[in-house]
Amino acid sequence: MTPLRIAIVAGETSGDALGGALIAALVAARSDCQAPVEFLGVAGPAMRAAGCQPLADAHELAVMGLIEPLRHLPRLLRLRSMLIERISAWKPAIFIGIDAPAFNLGLAERFKALGIATVQYVSPQVWAWRPGRVRRIARCCDLVMCLLPFEPAFYRHHAVRAEFVGHPLADQIPLQPDRAAARAALGVDASVPLIALLPGSRLGEMQRLAAVFLATAIELARRRPGLAVLAPMANAEVRAEFVRVLATIPGASRLNLRILDGEARRALTAADAALVTSGTATLEALLCRCPMVVAYRVGVLTALLLRTLKLVRLAYFSLPNLLAGTALVPEFFQQAVTCANLAGALERALDDAAYREYLQREFLQVHQSLRAGGAASAAQAVLRLLRDKGVEQGLDQEGLRH
Numbered sequence: 001m002t003p004l005r006i007a008i009v010a011g012e013t014s015g016d017a018l019g020g021a022l023i024a025a026l027v028a029a030r031s032d033c034q035a036p037v038e039f040l041g042v043a044g045p046a047m048r049a050a051g052c053q054p055l056a057d058a059h060e061l062a063v064m065g066l067i068e069p070l071r072h073l074p075r076l077l078r079l080r081s082m083l084i085e086r087i088s089a090w091k092p093a094i095f096i097g098i099d100a101p102a103f104n105l106g107l108a109e110r111f112k113a114l115g116i117a118t119v120q121y122v123s124p125q126v127w128a129w130r131p132g133r134v135r136r137i138a139r140c141c142d143l144v145m146c147l148l149p150f151e152p153a154f155y156r157h158h159a160v161r162a163e164f165v166g167h168p169l170a171d172q173i174p175l176q177p178d179r180a181a182a183r184a185a186l187g188v189d190a191s192v193p194l195i196a197l198l199p200g201s202r203l204g205e206m207q208r209l210a211a212v213f214l215a216t217a218i219e220l221a222r223r224r225p226g227l228a229v230l231a232p233m234a235n236a237e238v239r240a241e242f243v244r245v246l247a248t249i250p251g252a253s254r255l256n257l258r259i260l261d262g263e264a265r266r267a268l269t270a271a272d273a274a275l276v277t278s279g280t281a282t283l284e285a286l287l288c289r290c291p292m293v294v295a296y297r298v299g300v301l302t303a304l305l306l307r308t309l310k311l312v313r314l315a316y317f318s319l320p321n322l323l324a325g326t327a328l329v330p331e332f333f334q335q336a337v338t339c340a341n342l343a344g345a346l347e348r349a350l351d352d353a354a355y356r357e358y359l360q361r362e363f364l365q366v367h368q369s370l371r372a373g374g375a376a377s378a379a380q381a382v383l384r385l386l387r388d389k390g391v392e393q394g395l396d397q398e399g400l401r402h
Helices: 012-029 045-050 073-090 101-113 133-140 151-156 168-172 179-186 203-223 236-246 264-270 280-287 300-309 319-324 339-351 353-369 375-388
Strands: 004-010 037-043 052-057 094-098 117-121 143-146 162-164 194-198 228-233 257-261 273-277 292-296 331-333
Touching: 004 012, 004 073, 004 101, 012 037, 012 045, 012 052, 012 094, 012 168, 012 375, 037 045, 037 073, 045 052, 052 073, 073 101, 094 101, 094 375, 101 117, 101 133, 117 133, 117 375, 133 151, 143 151, 143 375, 151 162, 168 280, 168 375, 179 264, 194 203, 194 264, 194 280, 203 236, 203 273, 203 292, 203 339, 228 236, 228 264, 236 257, 264 280, 273 280, 273 339, 280 292, 280 319, 280 353, 292 339, 319 353, 331 339, 339 353
Parallel strands: 004 037, 004 094, 037 052, 094 117, 117 143, 143 162, 194 228, 194 273, 228 257, 273 292, 292 331
Antiparallel strands: none
């Protein structure tokens, strides 16, 4: 029987994780169908392990901001041309772009013109800034799969098909994380005061934040003898940059610091508090019930454009605060990202028992609101779209698993 061909392009580490889970869920959902399913695209290790044939690595799309992508434009244009040529020739039934909207929406527009069904998995933050992008999304995408529960309502106002599929992390992480087990697995004594540093999964983030994160940890350790620090690294490139910066920071050699390869979830579960770069890591910290301080810096030109053009429309930028609709956790941006600010906020997260109990209650509520099946729900949304588009290949009503 003719295989069901699915093209997937994922950006960076978080997109690869979503893609790997989605591929596994699609395979499971079609386990009763005779037609095989094949995957081709831009993949990281999780997607490759799940069965995606890679045309390029997901890490190649790990660029951010308004200005930084311009430096990579020639390379990204070459990559896009190659993908359009190879994926078009492969003739998939559907194209799924995971995150990386600046790159993936251009691909979706081309593939939709060829009659290929198109999906954007992870909504761009059009509800937060540059809302005019929704018109392009409407042109390019047959479906937007949303990770956050408030996003589909925005798209309904613009006649865009959108579904809340839940956040896979909310299903993967238990509602009551086991801190003692995490510490035991990491070899950390239960009584040791412990913080986690997550300066980012992208090289640019690491370059802008590693030094101030480390300086904050050193200052905190000066105030709190015996403090231990874990620094989980997303990939080899950012680890190398972190190690390079570490060697330049006065007093770093006296810091009780352990660098981990991956292990972010375990480190966040084990830690008493965390200093985290804004992004998916803040959500992971929330789900692991780890009190946090959130920091973010962008390039100088990007910051200037954001201020001048007033592109950002929200009171908060970190996911915990956006999801709760209130300032649950401290967040610092640009010039406010200083050692004094970060260390002071971390001390409150460590010492204020009433605040910590409040966070635990609020984090649990957010966690529960994000549980909607995750990858399994996303797989069903993809299969429903294919059925609605008239793609046969075993996708009749009985072929959909509920």
